[in-house]
Amino acid sequence: MFKTTWVNLRRSPYKALAAVLVLALTFFLVARFSLLAINTQSILSYFESRPHLSAYFKNDASGEKIEAIQKEIQDTGKTSDIRFISKEEALKIYQEQNKNDPVLLELVTADVLPASLEIRAKDAKFLPDLAQILKAKPEVDQVVFQEDVIKQLKQWVNAVRLEGLIVIGSLVTVSLAVILLIIGLRIASRRDEIRIMQLVGASPWFIRWPFVLEGAFYGLLGGLIGATVGFLVFFFLSPYFQSSVFNPSFNLPVNPFTPLVLAIAFLAQVLAGFLLGVVGSLLALWRYLR
């Protein structure tokens, strides 16, 4: 069975090469887009988990007033978390963020920085209401909320994902068609042999197996090459990517690419390649050898 498959491959190396290359291209892009998708997902959740709304107080706001406001906001039931950041804490955060820049550190004292409330809403749709309440308070100097930023980021990420899906979807279709065509040609060129095998009493699967194996081989090899190149490119590019898009002040907390995630993503792609090859040849068998 394996021998028949091997003979088939050796007989027409260019067909085999074409199949493997198309599959490799497909899985190269699958690798790129899937890594990008995992990455953007983590960026999104990072932004989503950040305080949605910050209210900065005027310098003269008293502790009691601030507490009263905090209670009022809490009582709306629309928040999931409220944190008071005092001037001193704000300074600490500032110092931490700019610890490499002594000039900036010198300029700022706790007095300059406002105290603030960092509020996470249960849902983004409550943000305008909460902002309304806070803006109405004379003690509140400024209200900042990131709803629009997240919304835009989400749209952008979704657009990238949709485009990725379309590109991958078309390439998967093309790959399937190429395998179907190549295995179909193979079946056509071996009609006589198939007839002989049938006459000798070969069961349908005895005849089909070598074709399925051939498709599986193309898929496996294409998936392996494509995913390997895709992952390598990712590893070489990601340092630039990280440093340009996410400059240190962004301080992206999680790296989603643990070795386990990477290994799973890689194996999933090789497996997908294998399955694509099998499905392609099964389609060819269904079409040409019923």
Next chain:
Amino acid sequence: MIKFSKVSKKFPEGTVALSDITFEIPDKQFLFVIGPSGAGKSTLLKLLTRETELSSGSIFLDEEDITKIHHSKLPHLRQKIGNIFQDYRLLDDRTLWENVALALEVRSRPEKEIKTTVENVLELVGISDKKDLFPQQLSGGELQRTAIARAIVGSPEVILADEPTADLDPKNSWEIIKLLSRINEQSGAIVVLATHNAEIVNTLKKRVIRLDRGKLVKDEKEGKYESV
């Protein structure tokens, strides 16, 4: 035993290949099927392996109506029958040994058994020294011996030979026929041999049925080949 009962075969375009054929072949019999080209000899053999479907009637092999066998069980039927063709029908990219072994591989026999059985059969048909050669490297007589080896290696109940000597010289033809006759005597398999070769039929003095334009026109126990 094989039994043809009122078997007819009409092709879609209207040609009648066989019409109302009824006869029996007892176990261990060697039978010649003769007749001019287009008489329906090949069709008769093809019906036995269900390479062609009949239009009406029934065909029994060991009490089983093979015309009613489900498609999925055809491999099993075909494993009971060894086929030999005028054009050998060997696989060009496999050695003689592999061509013969194929018949056992499709029966899922263990590798060890395949090895010894194939060696024995190649010995029997007299080509064991050529077993590693490919079909293109062999003469017609050697190819037909390989085809016979493939047909008998699975110990079939029936051997169908469709003009096996048509492409061979007289000497090789005789050797092939003698080989088939010997296999028939030794294994007890039914041999059905369709041929044009009058000399062979006349010398062997076996049962002969004669077809003409799809009809069974003669059935003789020790028949002769005469032109009508």
